[in-house]
Amino acid sequence: MTRRKDEVGLIEDIKPDQIYRTTMSQELFCLGPQATADKIKSGELPPPFPLSESSRARAWTGQQILDHRVKMRELAAVQLAAARAKPKGKQPEELVGKTKKIKKVHLRRPGATASKARSAAR
DSSP: OOOOOOOOOOOOOOOTTSEEEGGGHHHHHSOOHHHHHHHHHHTSSOOOEESSTTOOOEEEEHHHHHHHHHHHHHHHHHHHHHHHHSOOOOOOTTTTTTOOOOOOOOOOOHHHHHHHHHHHHO
8 A cells, every 4th residue: 555645845945054965855856766866867956965985875055956946947937938939830721710619518407497497487
């Protein structure tokens, strides 16, 4: 049986001089452990540093996270501008004026129509 995921809020107030462990990736980037590892390998996330020479624990500085968020906001702004500048696609000639509007039929319970008739007769 699978366990429901707890809702985790995004950490908004990042302090530049604080250290954030990679185990907090869900709170920092809304990513699970495997997705975080994949994005670190692909270079989409900043590489964390080991907390000590013999430790397997890794962490980011707050400044690394802030720089990453600024970079992602800039990328989102560029993508939004490109999407807005893209011309709208035209509808194929075969479909222009060929579609008919379909009137929707609303189903009612048998008692509902009778009660309306009774209230109209009053």
